[in-house]
Amino acid sequence: MSDQIPKPKKPRGVARLLDGKCIACGARCQSSCPVNCIEMADTGEPIVATTKCIGCQKCVKICPAVAIEMYFTPEEQQILAALAASSVPVEDDIDPEAAALAQKLAEYRGVWVFVEQTEGEAAKVSWELLGVGAGLAATLGVELCAVVIGEHVESLCHEAFAYGATKAFLLDAPVFKNYRTEAYVEGCCHLIEAHKPEVILMGATGMGRDLAGAIATRVATGLTADCTGLAIDDKRNLMQTRPAFGGNIMATIMCDKFRPQMSTVRPNVMPMPERREGNSGEIIRDPFTVPEDSVLTKVIEIIRDSHGKAGVDITGAEFIISGGRGMMGPENFALLQELADELDGVVGASRSAVDAGWMPGDRQVGQTGKTVRPKIYIACGISGAIQHLVGMQDSDLVIAINRDSAAPIFEVATYGIVGDLFQVVPALTAKIRELKRVDK
Ligand SMILES: Cc1cc2nc3c(=O)[nH]c(=O)nc-3n(C[C@H](O)[C@H](O)[C@H](O)COP(=O)(O)OP(=O)(O)OC[C@H]3O[C@@H](n4cnc5c(N)ncnc54)[C@H](O)[C@@H]3O)c2cc1C
Numbered sequence: 001m002s003d004q005i006p007k008p009k010k011p012r013g014v015a016r017l018l019d020g021k022c023i024a025c026g027a028r029c030q031s032s033c034p035v036n037c038i039e040m041a042d043t044g045e046p047i048v049a050t051t052k053c054i055g056c057q058k059c060v061k062i063c064p065a066v067a068i069e070m071y072f073t074p075e076e077q078q079i080l081a082a083l084a085a086s087s088v089p090v091e092d093d094i095d096p097e098a099a100a101l102a103q104k105l106a107e108y109r110g111v112w113v114f115v116e117q118t119e120g121e122a123a124k125v126s127w128e129l130l131g132v133g134a135g136l137a138a139t140l141g142v143e144l145c146a147v148v149i150g151e152h153v154e155s156l157c158h159e160a161f162a163y164g165a166t167k168a169f170l171l172d173a174p175v176f177k178n179y180r181t182e183a184y185v186e187g188c189c190h191l192i193e194a195h196k197p198e199v200i201l202m203g204a205t206g207m208g209r210d211l212a213g214a215i216a217t218r219v220a221t222g223l224t225a226d227c228t229g230l231a232i233d234d235k236r237n238l239m240q241t242r243p244a245f246g247g248n249i250m251a252t253i254m255c256d257k258f259r260p261q262m263s264t265v266r267p268n269v270m271p272m273p274e275r276r277e278g279n280s281g282e283i284i285r286d287p288f289t290v291p292e293d294s295v296l297t298k299v300i301e302i303i304r305d306s307h308g309k310a311g312v313d314i315t316g317a318e319f320i321i322s323g324g325r326g327m328m329g330p331e332n333f334a335l336l337q338e339l340a341d342e343l344d345g346v347v348g349a350s351r352s353a354v355d356a357g358w359m360p361g362d363r364q365v366g367q368t369g370k371t372v373r374p375k376i377y378i379a380c381g382i383s384g385a386i387q388h389l390v391g392m393q394d395s396d397l398v399i400a401i402n403r404d405s406a407a408p409i410f411e412v413a414t415y416g417i418v419g420d421l422f423q424v425v426p427a428l429t430a431k432i433r434e435l436k437r438v439d440k
């Protein structure tokens with residue numbers, strides 16, 4: 001066996017500012033540094049933390065004024081000179097930038113789900129996210145954690161355990177009673193800084209969208225909104241799939257250089273996990289709080305969506321009868337309402353019907369409307385554009401009524417009826433009424 005002579009390593013040096021050269025261009029050097037070791041002085045000049053510098057030379061290359069050079073100690077200069085004079089091959093260093101990035105990413109572990117609550121009642125989407133989060137956590141080999149913020153909300157930690165979480169971070173204080181962006185962002189960022197999660201999932205609800213965006217901005221990471229699919233690649237990156245370009249393609253987005261990786265998912269997109277009573281987990285009670293004076297927003301009253309005049313929440317309905325442009329006018333939606341009444345269901349609509357003013361916006365199903373997952377979805381006079389399909393294609397059973405046999409809606413339909421809806425819908429309603437009478 002021959003002895004291997006180790007190849008010499010080439011010194012990388014550290015960045016150093018040259019006196020009087022900086023033109024204070026706006027901190028280009030600082031933004032190029034992969035390890036954040038440049039601070040800007042009041043004069044607009046950089047101050048390099050040489051102990052953190054990895055010698056990548058990015059700041060040197062980006063500086064428009066050639067104001068930064070690489071500095072080598074006298075010993076390093078000797079090594080460089082010796083290397084230049086010798087014919088011994090130099091060991092290829094691991095790319096220091098890649099190594100620093102890998103080290104930074106490795107500090108983040110765990111999949112977190114934000115448990116959205118209003119007056120102590122959790123939003124169902126939080127449990128749906130625990131379902132998908134469990135799969136991600138298993139692939140990554142990490143814990144699935146719930147983040148519970150509110151006042152007197154410890155019971156939600158136990159509910160989260162029933163839906164698969166094994167740990168819950170709890171911030172329980174009067175200031176967190178009602179959702180307010182400032183207080184919740186402070187609370188979440190405190191937890192993120194302390195525990196460094198790899199993945200954070202939130203519901204794409206009013207609250208989730210508001211909070212996720214504010215957190216991502218504060219912790220300087222990426223956020224993918226309205227994901228319809230989540231998976232992990234072989235480098236531990238979260239593959240976040242969502243419709244793009246008006247829903248005509250599905251894009252898979254990754255955030256491979258920053259942590260945590262943040263996604264929002266709409267209600268009803270992911271299936272509900274099984275609830276297992278008796279599951280337990282660890283509750284981490286954090287005394288962190290925010291001074292009430294520092295929160296500018298005050299909540300006077302909570303008005304729930306479903307308490308509105310129309311009072312219909314299509315996302316929770318088991319039977320949805322939706323109408324599109326084929327309904328020909330607002331008055332014809334009464335036909336759908338009759339069928340809905342027989343089934344104890346609700347009436348939904350395509351965007352065309354909403355844009356035409358035939359139905360209110362809260363009934364719209366699809367990419368820019370609601371995502372629904374009813375037991376039965378009946379599409380009447382709806383062509384089946386992709387933007388509509390993404391909002392209803394995960395329904396347990398889809399019945400499509402359309403006079404055009406080539407309409408794309410039939411591609412996702414369990415049962416398709418090619419015909420005139422003005423004949424088919426009343427016939428269906430009459431048949432159901434007849435069957436109900438026979439049952440009595
Ligand atoms: C960025 C973006 C976001 C969008 N978001 C949404 C969204 O959230 N939800 C949504 O729905 N759309 C959305 N759209 C619009 C979408 O692309 C379609 O334009 C829309 O879904 C079409 O609605 P429709 O099926 O009712 O109308 P049409 O496409 O006009 O289809 C009407 C259908 O009715 C049938 N028909 C007509 N008369 C009868 C009859 N008597 N009996 C039986 N069948 C009949 C016709 O054969 C036809 O198939 C979005 C588009 C964009 C660009």
Ligand code: SF4
Nearest residue numbers: 033053054056057059
């Ligand atoms: S050489 Fe690289 S690590 Fe060092 S200060 Fe410049 S950009 Fe940052």
Ligand code: SF4
Nearest residue numbers: 022023025027029063
């Ligand atoms: S990039 Fe160069 S000119 Fe710009 S702030 Fe940094 S040192 Fe100064």
